[in-house]
Amino acid sequence: MSIQWFPGHMNAARKEAAKTMEVIDVIVEVLDARIPEASCNPLIEELRLVRQRPSLKVLNKSDLADPVITQAWLDFYNRQPNVSAVALSCSRAGDASKVPQLCQLLAPHRNSSVKPLRMLIMGVPNVGKSTMMNTLLKRRIARVGDEPAVTKVQQRHKLNDHMAITDSPGLLWGTIKNPNVGLLLATINAVGHTVVDDEAVAEFLAAILLARYPARLTARYGFVVEGLTNTEVIDAIAKKRGCLLTRSGGGLDRDKAARILLLDYRNGTLGRTSLEEPGTREAIPNISPLSTGTIIS
Numbered sequence: 001m002s003i004q005w006f007p008g009h010m011n012a013a014r015k016e017a018a019k020t021m022e023v024i025d026v027i028v029e030v031l032d033a034r035i036p037e038a039s040c041n042p043l044i045e046e047l048r049l050v051r052q053r054p055s056l057k058v059l060n061k062s063d064l065a066d067p068v069i070t071q072a073w074l075d076f077y078n079r080q081p082n083v084s085a086v087a088l089s090c091s092r093a094g095d096a097s098k099v100p101q102l103c104q105l106l107a108p109h110r111n112s113s114v115k116p117l118r119m120l121i122m123g124v125p126n127v128g129k130s131t132m133m134n135t136l137l138k139r140r141i142a143r144v145g146d147e148p149a150v151t152k153v154q155q156r157h158k159l160n161d162h163m164a165i166t167d168s169p170g171l172l173w174g175t176i177k178n179p180n181v182g183l184l185l186a187t188i189n190a191v192g193h194t195v196v197d198d199e200a201v202a203e204f205l206a207a208i209l210l211a212r213y214p215a216r217l218t219a220r221y222g223f224v225v226e227g228l229t230n231t232e233v234i235d236a237i238a239k240k241r242g243c244l245l246t247r248s249g250g251g252l253d254r255d256k257a258a259r260i261l262l263l264d265y266r267n268g269t270l271g272r273t274s275l276e277e278p279g280t281r282e283a284i285p286n287i288s289p290l291s292t293g294t295i296i297s
């Protein structure tokens with residue numbers, strides 16, 4: 001099973017990015033620090049390598065990620081050629097201001113009004129690209145929001161007389177074949193709601209939380225997790241929160257419970273968590289996305 005979400009504006013954005021790539025110096029690739037590799041778009045990497053542009057990988061929303069695992073990711077990316085990596089929370093001005101300085105180190109020859117440093121912000125949807133640009137410009141120029149595909153077209157702005165920055169629409173790639181990658185992207189709300197089943201995504205997340213952060217579930221919802229399966233976690237949340245269907249004889253409203261878990265996860269209420277580590281993608285609890293079966297291919 002695979003996710004496919006490539007609306008028309010993304011196709012246009014891909015072409016626009018390929019063109020802009022010719023006239024910029026550094027790619028600022030914004031990743032979600034909780035899932036750096038799953039949020040690393042192979043399409044962006046391909047465009048970047050064709051033009052041989054250096055990349056600053058920003059592990060954003062690091063306030064929501066496990067700091068020890070984030071450090072492991074930084075070490076992993078900083079070993080790659082022509083790449084530098086930093087963990088930030090771009091909604092904080094002090095953090096965002098590090099981006100131009102780090103880009104300058106990747107293109108030291110671009111440092112004057114004649115040869116300004118030109119940066120292109122790219123990444124999958126909802127990782128905080130426009131937030132970063134607004135914070136850098138100290139103005140709310142681009143619309144932001146906790147949903148995918150808020151930005152639809154590129155926006156270029158001067159930071160000062162020797163630096164310019166371009167925000168771009170969130171980009172996915174044709175078909176996301178690895179089901180775990182699709183589910184991880186859906187967990188951070190990077191995929192359009194029309195192709196995602198919240199219950200399937202919440203069950204996937206529950207499996208990871210049971211394996212890695214079980215105490216967080218107990219602390220938040222007040223039930224004992226020992227012996228529970230990921231499916232039963234959703235039932236337990238529904239019972240604790242009184243999520244009942246008005247039809248069907250008042251059975252559990254699993255969809256509502258799933259949305260409660262996802263919302264709590266996305267806004268950090270469950271604490272700082274990382275859902276993948278370098279080299280351990282295959283170790284993500286294998287709950288067989290085929291059996292949860294509801295992401296449309």
Ligand SMILES: Nc1nc2c(ncn2[C@@H]2O[C@H](COP(=O)(O)OP(=O)(O)OP(=O)(O)O)[C@@H](O)[C@H]2O)c(=O)[nH]1
Nearest residue numbers: 089090126127128129130131144145149150151170
């Ligand atoms: N916790 C946390 N939230 C952040 C951070 N940066 C951005 N956000 C939130 O993430 C959500 C998405 O931010 P945007 O800036 O719209 O993301 P984007 O990458 O431009 O999204 P698209 O334009 O849809 O591709 C918003 O709700 C932001 O407030 C951060 O560092 N930490």
Ligand SMILES: [Mg+2]
Nearest residue numbers: 129130150151
């Ligand atoms: Mg945006």
